[in-house]
Amino acid sequence: MGRTQVRSRRLLVMLLLLSLWPTSALAETNPDRFSAGGYFRAMARPDFDGGWSRLGLWNLYGRLLNEGPWAALELKLDALQQEPGTHDVWTSLHAKLEGGSVHGADVRNGSLENYSLSQLYVKAGNVLLEGVTWQMGTLHTYFGDLGLYDMRPSDLFYDTVGVSALYQNDTIDLLVGFGDSGYGKRGDQYSTILTAGGSLRVRLVDGLELGVGGEFFYEPEVQGNRFAPHRTPLPQNITYEDYVRHEIVARFLEQNPGREDEFPKPVPTSSSSYKLVGYLGFGKLGPLRWNNLFVNFGLRHPDNFYTETVAGRNYTLYTQALTDQRYELNVGNEMQLALVPELLDLVWAGVLGTRTDEDNKVSASEDNRFFYSLVVRGQLYLTETVHFLAETSYAHENSKQGNLWRGHYNSVFESQDGLANSEGLEFGDQDNRNTWQLKTGFVLNPTGYGVFARPSIRLLYGLQHSTMHNAFGNSFVETLDQFNEFRETSDRNWHSVISLEAEAWF
Amino acid sequence: MRLPNSSKTALLLLAVAVATLTACVKPAPVTQYAPSTTVALAFALDDTQERKTLEAPAALVEAVTVALTERNLEVRVVPFDTLAEGFGAVRDSDRRLEQVAAVADSDVVMLIETRADFYSQLSGRYRWNVTTKLTVAARSDLAAAEAETLDLAAVLSYAHEVESDAVASLKNDIAKRAGRLFDRFFEGRATQGPQALNDGTAKKKLMPTASTSSL
Numbered sequence: 037m038g039r040t041q042v043r044s045r046r047l048l049v050m051l052l053l054l055s056l057w058p059t060s061a062l063a064e065t066n067p068d069r070f071s072a073g074g075y076f077r078a079m080a081r082p083d084f085d086g087g088w089s090r091l092g093l094w095n096l097y098g099r100l101l102n103e104g105p106w107a108a109l110e111l112k113l114d115a116l117q118q119e120p121g122t123h124d125v126w127t128s129l130h131a132k133l134e135g136g137s138v139h140g141a142d143v144r145n146g147s148l149e150n151y152s153l154s155q156l157y158v159k160a161g162n163v164l165l166e167g168v169t170w171q172m173g174t175l176h177t178y179f180g181d182l183g184l185y186d187m188r189p190s191d192l193f194y195d196t197v198g199v200s201a202l203y204q205n206d207t208i209d210l211l212v213g214f215g216d217s218g219y220g221k222r223g224d225q226y227s228t229i230l231t232a233g234g235s236l237r238v239r240l241v242d243g244l245e246l247g248v249g250g251e252f253f254y255e256p257e258v259q260g261n262r263f264a265p266h267r268t269p270l271p272q273n274i275t276y277e278d279y280v281r282h283e284i285v286a287r288f289l290e291q292n293p294g295r296e297d298e299f300p301k302p303v304p305t306s307s308s309s310y311k312l313v314g315y316l317g318f319g320k321l322g323p324l325r326w327n328n329l330f331v332n333f334g335l336r337h338p339d340n341f342y343t344e345t346v347a348g349r350n351y352t353l354y355t356q357a358l359t360d361q362r363y364e365l366n367v368g369n370e371m372q373l374a375l376v377p378e379l380l381d382l383v384w385a386g387v388l389g390t391r392t393d394e395d396n397k398v399s400a401s402e403d404n405r406f407f408y409s410l411v412v413r414g415q416l417y418l419t420e421t422v423h424f425l426a427e428t429s430y431a432h433e434n435s436k437q438g439n440l441w442r443g444h445y446n447s448v449f450e451s452q453d454g455l456a457n458s459e460g461l462e463f464g465d466q467d468n469r470n471t472w473q474l475k476t477g478f479v480l481n482p483t484g485y486g487v488f489a490r491p492s493i494r495l496l497y498g499l500q501h502s503t504m505h506n507a508f509g510n511s512f513v514e515t516l517d518q519f520n521e522f523r524e525t526s527d528r529n530w531h532s533v534i535s536l537e538a539e540a541w542f
Numbered sequence: 543m544r545l546p547n548s549s550k551t552a553l554l555l556l557a558v559a560v561a562t563l564t565a566c567v568k569p570a571p572v573t574q575y576a577p578s579t580t581v582a583l584a585f586a587l588d589d590t591q592e593r594k595t596l597e598a599p600a601a602l603v604e605a606v607t608v609a610l611t612e613r614n615l616e617v618r619v620v621p622f623d624t625l626a627e628g629f630g631a632v633r634d635s636d637r638r639l640e641q642v643a644a645v646a647d648s649d650v651v652m653l654i655e656t657r658a659d660f661y662s663q664l665s666g667r668y669r670w671n672v673t674t675k676l677t678v679a680a681r682s683d684l685a686a687a688e689a690e691t692l693d694l695a696a697v698l699s700y701a702h703e704v705e706s707d708a709v710a711s712l713k714n715d716i717a718k719r720a721g722r723l724f725d726r727f728f729e730g731r732a733t734q735g736p737q738a739l740n741d742g743t744a745k746k747k748l749m750p751t752a753s754t755s756s757l
Contacts, residue, residue: 066657067657067671067673068673068693071693073662073664073669073671073695108664108665110664110669112661112662118590118659120588121592121593122593132664176663179701180701181666188666209701237701317701317702326699326700326702328700372699484714488667488699541664541665542695542697
């Protein structure tokens with residue numbers, strides 16, 4: 037048993053012991069000092085098309101049937117309970133464990149290796165400043181989410197551990213935070229990434245609110261730390277194409293035979309990045325329950341380094357200068373409508389995104405894409421607890437610099453202008469991928485009406501058509517080798533699954 | 543559009559499963575009481591920051607009223623204005639019950655106190671802890687009150703939703719528990735009345751109003 041597993045089990049035992057913490061006696065409506073909340077989704081999804089129980093490749097086509105199992109458990113202990121009408125200090129402890137595997141529902145069979153302590157923080161109020169809530173530990177926060185996509189374009193401090201202060205009144209929520217995102221972004225190649233940011237939400241009138249926010253990352257130069265940001269000065273005649281193929285050293289040695297020791301040494305530097313978010317929410321107008329509009333614009337944090345091996349010798353190449361211009365813009369909207377109260381609800385959502393890598397002008401990649409998607413879900417209430425659900429989605433994805441996807445079973449070798457090129461700068465024979473999905477079936481919601489009412493037990497059928505061949509996780513052997521016993525003989529653009537699934541927040 | 547055979551198989555399986563689900567469960571009828579029984583119903587939504595009490599959401603008041611009216615009880619909701627000041631000053635349930643009894647003109651009083659504490663942003667939702675205390679007593683014998691406390695989770699979709707939304711989202715749960723508490727309160731105090739309707743279920747008849755003093 038690995039150390040990580042031992043630690044995970046010890047943590048679980050501690051959390052279970054915490055759950056036995058005595059609770060307060062009740063002469064009035066005081067909450068228990070300890071409480072637990074969480075979320076899970078688990079499913080049985082027979083896949084008759086040879087797939088891995090997911091209808092499509094990702095949740096751009098709507099989260100329904102495109103996501104796998106997930107479980108989260110958040111524990112809270114009110115170490116000092118809030119006493120109304122006083123300015124006494126109060127504090128609570130929070131720990132959240134979550135991960136994406138359930139025994140029998142996916143290939144990882146519920147292994148605890150797939151779970152992590154994703155959040156751990158202390159909240160405290162009335163310390164130094166009245167009416168301010170301090171949070172120390174993990175700081176992840178967001179204005180809201182796109183429920184149909186399970187996306188949070190406005191999230192901030194996802195990787196940050198530090199301290200934040202939240203001031204709230206009837207009109208505004210003002211949050212400022214400061215911390216370090218080094219472990220979150222770099223893992224075992226830790227280097228300090230100072231992070232500062234904040235957000236402001238203003239409730240202009242009842243039914244209309246605005247929000248803005250941002251976070252900024254700065255990774256300082258540190259002499260002698262191999263994980264700190266550096267840049268490797270590229271020798272003359274070395275191009276970005278050589279970097280894409282990871283052939284920089286080989287090209288250098290071609291031009292400079294026998295001068296292995298003269299390959300340029302890394303130069304310390306600093307890195308920075310940022311993310312800006314915006315939010316507009318409005319609703320409570322007739323059948324319109326609420327509409328959330330989110331936008332974010334950001335510069336991704338530069339990568340650190342990679343290794344090339346030439347003639348048995350390893351060379352470390354620092355890529356800060358090659359990955360410091362990767363911009364992304366995302367816009368997402370979700371509108372929830374009660375068309376006929378307690379009979380028919382409708383939710384629609386759309387996202388639009390673009391990725392641009394100013395450094396990369398030669399190859400197709402995930403960093404040079406454009407996409408949009410629309411999802412519409414209707415829920416018809418047959419009874420208060422038995423509902424009929426229908427959802428459809430259409431998504432268009434475009435690779436801005438050449439082919440990125442395969443359209444045919446026999447296009448395995450097409451990687452450069454339709455020709456075979458194992459070192460090509462493209463992949464496949466298509467620069468567009470269009471995906472349509474339909475999901476329909478029955479929902480049992482014990483708690484009653486509502487598209488997002490939970491818990492929910494669903495029996496669904498999903499159908500997908502994609503212009504990409506095999507546009508779902510699968511076990512096919514994609515080769516044209518004449519000895520391949522599982523050789524494909526036709527394009528596979530359709531995919532369907534049937535799903536019996538349960539989902540709940542608790 | 544021509545679907546592959548696997549899609550047809552999946553559709554067939556879905557149809558079979560739906561057919562299996564068509565069997566429906568008939569809800570158990572609720573207990574009926576004598577029409578002359580009156581209940582004063584009072585609500586409180588306690589603020590977590592300030593020492594004040596807010597008016598409970600109308601949706602909750604309506605749901606509980608319906609749950610009791612279905613039991614053939616005559617429900618009289620005590621206007622919040624008459625209790626706001628007293629409830630704001632006192633959070634002890636027994637003393638609040640006395641305040642309700644003092645202004646109520648009914649055989650039975652029922653107090654529903656709620657409190658909503660924000661828990662956290664949880665997997666895209668806003669989770670609240672809603673603590674509810676239900677207390678029921680004969681107005682003439684408050685010492686023999688029966689109470690039940692509920693700790694429920696409210697999961698809301700939006701940040702602008704506040705305490706009253708969290709409580710309102712649990713209106714059905716709270717109303718059902720209020721009805722059951724009422725039934726439990728009268729167990730042992732009720733007689734199987736000769737006028738009980740014969741619809742195949744055991745229905746209770748509360749003692750006449752004049753006898754409620756013995757509760």
